[in-house]
Amino acid sequence: DIVMTQSPDSLAVSLGERATINCKSSQSVLYSPNNKNYLGWYQQKPGQPPKLLIYWASTRKSGVPDRFSGSGSGTDFTLTISSLQAEDVAVYYCQQYYNTPRTFGQGTRLEIK
Amino acid sequence: EVQLVESGGGLVQPGGSLRLSCAASGFTFSTYAMHWVRQASGKGLECVAAINNRGDDTYHGDSVKGRFTISRDNFKNTLYLEMGSLRAEDTAVYYCARERDGDFDYWGQGTLVTVSS
Numbered sequence: 001d002i003v004m005t006q007s008p009d010s011l012a013v014s015l016g017e018r019a020t021i022n023c024k025s026s027q028s029v030l031y032s033p034n035n036k037n038y039l040g041w042y043q044q045k046p047g048q049p050p051k052l053l054i055y056w057a058s059t060r061k062s063g064v065p066d067r068f069s070g071s072g073s074g075t076d077f078t079l080t081i082s083s084l085q086a087e088d089v090a091v092y093y094c095q096q097y098y099n100t101p102r103t104f105g106q107g108t109r110l111e112i113k
Numbered sequence: 114e115v116q117l118v119e120s121g122g123g124l125v126q127p128g129g130s131l132r133l134s135c136a137a138s139g140f141t142f143s144t145y146a147m148h149w150v151r152q153a154s155g156k157g158l159e160c161v162a163a164i165n166n167r168g169d170d171t172y173h174g175d176s177v178k179g180r181f182t183i184s185r186d187n188f189k190n191t192l193y194l195e196m197g198s199l200r201a202e203d204t205a206v207y208y209c210a211r212e213r214d215g216d217f218d219y220w221g222q223g224t225l226v227t228v229s230s
Contacts, residue, residue, distance in 0.1 A: 040216040049208050049220035050158065061218070093158060097215030100172050102148070104158040 002026050002096050006105035012113040019081040021108045023094035028074045031098065038098035041070055041079045044107075045090045053092075054079065086112065115139040115219045117209050122224030129199050129228070135192040135209030135221055143167075143187040146212040149194045151205035152223075159205075162194060163212070177203075199228045 003026040013019040029038045037057035042050040052061050054070035057077055067082045081088055089112060094105040121133040135147070149162045162183035163172040171183050182195040192209050204227050210217035 038215055042217075049223055050217070051220070052216055052218050055214070055216040055218075095158075095216070097212075100163060101160045101174055102163075102215070102217070103160070107157050 001101055002029070002098060002103050004094055004096055004103050004105040006092075006094060006108050008108060009106065010109040010111065012111045013081075013084045014113045015086065016083050017113075019084050019088070019110055021079045021092050021094075021110070023072075023077040023079070023105050025075045025077075025096050025098075027098075029096045029098040030074050037073050037077070038096055039070075039072070039077050040095045040097065041068075042093045042095060042104075043088075043090045044093065050093060081110075084110075084112070115211070117211065117219055117221035119207065119209055119221045119224035122207065122226045124227045124229065125199055126230050127200060127228055130195070130197045131199065131226060133194040133196065133207055133209075133224060133226070135194075137190045137192065137209075137211070140211070142185075142190040147183075147185060147192045148210045148212060148217060149183060149192075150208045150210055150217070150220075151203075151226075152208070153202075153205040156205075161207075164192070196226070199226075201228050204228050 005024045007022045039057040041054040044050040058070040069080050071078050091107045116138045118136045146165050161174045161177050164183045168185045180198045184193045206223040208223045209221045211219040
Protein backbone atom coordinates (compact mmCIF):
# COMPACT_ATOMS: atom_id res chain seq x y z
CA ASP A 1 0.00 0.00 0.00
CA ILE A 2 1.14 3.56 -0.63
CA VAL A 3 1.71 5.38 2.64
CA MET A 4 0.74 9.04 2.77
CA THR A 5 2.41 11.23 5.39
CA GLN A 6 1.23 14.75 6.12
CA SER A 7 3.00 17.53 7.96
CA PRO A 8 2.40 19.15 10.27
CA ASP A 9 -0.18 17.23 12.31
CA SER A 10 -1.68 20.53 13.43
CA LEU A 11 -1.32 24.12 12.42
CA ALA A 12 -2.51 27.45 13.84
CA VAL A 13 -2.63 30.41 11.50
CA SER A 14 -3.95 33.94 11.92
CA LEU A 15 -6.97 35.06 9.93
CA GLY A 16 -5.89 36.43 6.56
CA GLU A 17 -2.54 34.67 6.68
CA ARG A 18 -1.29 31.80 4.53
CA ALA A 19 -1.62 28.18 5.60
CA THR A 20 0.51 25.45 4.06
CA ILE A 21 0.04 21.71 4.48
CA ASN A 22 2.45 19.15 3.09
CA CYS A 23 1.86 15.60 1.94
CA LYS A 24 4.44 13.00 0.98
CA SER A 25 3.73 9.64 -0.64
CA SER A 26 5.88 6.54 -0.15
CA GLN A 27 6.06 6.11 -3.93
CA SER A 28 5.39 8.33 -6.90
CA VAL A 29 1.74 8.93 -7.77
CA LEU A 30 2.62 10.50 -11.11
CA TYR A 31 1.33 8.44 -14.03
CA SER A 32 3.72 9.18 -16.84
CA PRO A 33 1.50 8.31 -19.84
CA ASN A 34 -0.91 11.16 -19.00
CA ASN A 35 1.41 13.23 -16.78
CA LYS A 36 -1.20 13.36 -14.04
CA ASN A 37 -0.61 13.12 -10.33
CA TYR A 38 -3.23 10.88 -8.73
CA LEU A 39 -3.52 12.99 -5.61
CA GLY A 40 -6.49 14.69 -3.98
CA TRP A 41 -7.09 16.98 -1.03
CA TYR A 42 -10.15 16.84 1.24
CA GLN A 43 -11.54 19.10 3.93
CA GLN A 44 -13.48 17.69 6.86
CA LYS A 45 -15.35 19.91 9.30
CA PRO A 46 -16.62 18.54 12.64
CA GLY A 47 -19.63 16.27 12.27
CA GLN A 48 -19.44 16.32 8.48
CA PRO A 49 -18.11 13.92 5.85
CA PRO A 50 -14.96 14.82 3.96
CA LYS A 51 -15.36 17.16 1.00
CA LEU A 52 -13.17 17.00 -2.10
CA LEU A 53 -11.31 20.27 -2.66
CA ILE A 54 -8.54 19.47 -5.14
CA TYR A 55 -7.97 16.62 -7.57
CA TRP A 56 -5.12 15.77 -9.96
CA ALA A 57 -2.99 17.51 -7.31
CA SER A 58 -3.84 21.02 -8.50
CA THR A 59 -7.35 21.18 -10.01
CA ARG A 60 -9.95 22.84 -7.81
CA LYS A 61 -13.34 21.21 -7.71
CA SER A 62 -16.13 23.45 -8.94
CA GLY A 63 -17.35 25.76 -6.19
CA VAL A 64 -14.15 25.61 -4.12
CA PRO A 65 -12.85 29.12 -3.34
CA ASP A 66 -9.75 30.13 -5.25
CA ARG A 67 -7.84 30.78 -2.02
CA PHE A 68 -7.33 26.99 -2.01
CA SER A 69 -4.56 25.73 -4.29
CA GLY A 70 -2.63 22.52 -4.72
CA SER A 71 0.85 21.95 -6.05
CA GLY A 72 3.56 19.34 -6.31
CA SER A 73 4.41 16.27 -8.32
CA GLY A 74 5.70 12.76 -7.90
CA THR A 75 5.91 12.22 -4.15
CA ASP A 76 5.71 15.71 -2.65
CA PHE A 77 2.59 17.84 -2.57
CA THR A 78 1.29 20.98 -0.90
CA LEU A 79 -2.12 22.43 -0.13
CA THR A 80 -2.07 26.19 0.33
CA ILE A 81 -4.80 28.43 1.67
CA SER A 82 -3.72 31.89 0.62
CA SER A 83 -5.73 33.92 3.11
CA LEU A 84 -7.23 31.95 5.96
CA GLN A 85 -10.91 32.48 6.69
CA ALA A 86 -12.76 31.41 9.83
CA GLU A 87 -14.76 28.84 7.87
CA ASP A 88 -11.53 27.06 6.83
CA VAL A 89 -11.06 25.59 10.31
CA ALA A 90 -11.11 21.86 9.62
CA VAL A 91 -9.00 18.75 9.25
CA TYR A 92 -7.38 18.37 5.84
CA TYR A 93 -6.45 15.05 4.27
CA CYS A 94 -4.46 14.14 1.20
CA GLN A 95 -5.33 10.95 -0.67
CA GLN A 96 -3.60 9.00 -3.38
CA TYR A 97 -5.68 7.26 -6.01
CA TYR A 98 -2.77 5.94 -8.04
CA ASN A 99 -3.62 2.44 -6.92
CA THR A 100 -5.91 0.41 -4.67
CA PRO A 101 -6.37 0.74 -1.80
CA ARG A 102 -6.86 4.46 -1.97
CA THR A 103 -4.95 5.69 1.05
CA PHE A 104 -5.17 8.89 3.05
CA GLY A 105 -2.71 10.87 5.05
CA GLN A 106 -3.25 11.01 8.80
CA GLY A 107 -4.81 14.48 8.56
CA THR A 108 -3.73 18.00 9.50
CA ARG A 109 -5.84 19.97 11.94
CA LEU A 110 -6.01 23.65 11.00
CA GLU A 111 -6.99 26.19 13.64
CA ILE A 112 -7.10 29.93 14.04
CA LYS A 113 -4.24 31.52 15.97
CA GLU B 114 -28.44 16.55 -7.11
CA VAL B 115 -26.16 13.68 -6.14
CA GLN B 116 -27.20 12.08 -2.86
CA LEU B 117 -25.77 9.18 -0.92
CA VAL B 118 -27.69 8.10 2.16
CA GLU B 119 -26.29 5.44 4.47
CA SER B 120 -28.37 3.36 6.85
CA GLY B 121 -28.13 0.22 8.93
CA GLY B 122 -25.69 1.29 11.61
CA GLY B 123 -26.27 0.73 15.29
CA LEU B 124 -25.09 -1.02 18.44
CA VAL B 125 -24.04 -4.63 18.04
CA GLN B 126 -22.28 -7.09 20.32
CA PRO B 127 -18.81 -8.40 19.54
CA GLY B 128 -19.10 -11.29 17.11
CA GLY B 129 -22.36 -9.96 15.73
CA SER B 130 -23.38 -8.89 12.24
CA LEU B 131 -24.81 -5.83 10.50
CA ARG B 132 -25.67 -4.87 6.96
CA LEU B 133 -25.08 -1.31 5.90
CA SER B 134 -26.86 0.20 2.91
CA CYS B 135 -26.12 3.28 0.84
CA ALA B 136 -28.97 4.56 -1.31
CA ALA B 137 -27.78 6.56 -4.29
CA SER B 138 -29.73 9.11 -6.30
CA GLY B 139 -29.16 11.99 -8.69
CA PHE B 140 -26.70 10.16 -10.93
CA THR B 141 -26.35 7.00 -13.00
CA PHE B 142 -25.28 4.66 -10.21
CA SER B 143 -24.30 1.81 -12.50
CA THR B 144 -21.50 3.84 -14.10
CA TYR B 145 -19.50 4.58 -10.95
CA ALA B 146 -17.24 2.56 -8.69
CA MET B 147 -18.12 2.92 -5.04
CA HIS B 148 -16.29 2.70 -1.73
CA TRP B 149 -16.90 2.24 1.98
CA VAL B 150 -14.63 4.42 4.12
CA ARG B 151 -14.65 4.32 7.90
CA GLN B 152 -13.51 6.73 10.56
CA ALA B 153 -13.13 5.88 14.22
CA SER B 154 -13.86 8.71 16.62
CA GLY B 155 -11.13 11.33 16.42
CA LYS B 156 -9.15 9.25 13.93
CA GLY B 157 -8.35 9.30 10.22
CA LEU B 158 -9.95 7.80 7.14
CA GLU B 159 -9.63 4.14 6.17
CA CYS B 160 -10.90 2.63 2.92
CA VAL B 161 -12.32 -0.73 3.92
CA ALA B 162 -13.95 -1.91 0.70
CA ALA B 163 -14.44 -0.97 -2.93
CA ILE B 164 -16.46 -2.28 -5.84
CA ASN B 165 -16.39 -1.51 -9.55
CA ASN B 166 -19.40 -0.22 -11.43
CA ARG B 167 -20.58 -3.65 -12.60
CA GLY B 168 -20.08 -5.31 -9.23
CA ASP B 169 -17.76 -8.00 -10.56
CA ASP B 170 -14.51 -6.69 -9.05
CA THR B 171 -14.12 -5.95 -5.36
CA TYR B 172 -11.46 -4.98 -2.86
CA HIS B 173 -11.51 -5.58 0.89
CA GLY B 174 -8.89 -4.20 3.22
CA ASP B 175 -6.77 -6.55 5.26
CA SER B 176 -8.45 -5.39 8.47
CA VAL B 177 -11.86 -6.63 7.25
CA LYS B 178 -11.00 -9.36 4.74
CA GLY B 179 -13.01 -12.50 5.34
CA ARG B 180 -15.43 -10.67 7.64
CA PHE B 181 -16.94 -7.90 5.48
CA THR B 182 -18.39 -8.14 1.98
CA ILE B 183 -19.17 -5.26 -0.34
CA SER B 184 -21.87 -5.63 -2.97
CA ARG B 185 -24.22 -3.52 -5.03
CA ASP B 186 -27.60 -3.70 -6.73
CA ASN B 187 -27.58 -1.47 -9.80
CA PHE B 188 -31.31 -1.91 -10.27
CA LYS B 189 -32.00 -0.61 -6.77
CA ASN B 190 -29.20 2.00 -6.93
CA THR B 191 -27.90 0.71 -3.62
CA LEU B 192 -24.48 -0.18 -2.22
CA TYR B 193 -24.13 -2.66 0.64
CA LEU B 194 -21.60 -3.69 3.24
CA GLU B 195 -22.23 -6.99 5.00
CA MET B 196 -20.30 -6.95 8.25
CA GLY B 197 -19.71 -10.11 10.27
CA SER B 198 -17.60 -11.24 13.23
CA LEU B 199 -17.59 -7.66 14.41
CA ARG B 200 -14.91 -6.49 16.79
CA ALA B 201 -14.60 -3.47 19.06
CA GLU B 202 -12.05 -2.00 16.65
CA ASP B 203 -14.70 -1.92 13.91
CA THR B 204 -16.49 0.84 15.85
CA ALA B 205 -16.57 3.83 13.52
CA VAL B 206 -18.64 6.04 11.30
CA TYR B 207 -18.98 4.32 7.94
CA TYR B 208 -19.26 6.48 4.85
CA CYS B 209 -20.09 5.47 1.33
CA ALA B 210 -18.32 7.46 -1.34
CA ARG B 211 -18.58 7.74 -5.10
CA GLU B 212 -15.39 7.36 -7.09
CA ARG B 213 -15.01 9.63 -10.09
CA ASP B 214 -11.60 9.33 -11.78
CA GLY B 215 -10.10 7.82 -8.66
CA ASP B 216 -10.95 10.61 -6.27
CA PHE B 217 -14.08 10.51 -4.11
CA ASP B 218 -16.23 13.37 -5.32
CA TYR B 219 -19.35 12.70 -3.24
CA TRP B 220 -19.77 11.25 0.24
CA GLY B 221 -22.75 10.28 2.32
CA GLN B 222 -23.32 11.66 5.82
CA GLY B 223 -22.23 8.38 7.39
CA THR B 224 -23.76 5.79 9.70
CA LEU B 225 -22.34 4.95 13.12
CA VAL B 226 -21.48 1.37 13.98
CA THR B 227 -20.75 0.66 17.63
CA VAL B 228 -19.46 -2.77 18.65
CA SER B 229 -19.79 -3.23 22.38
CA SER B 230 -21.18 -5.64 24.94
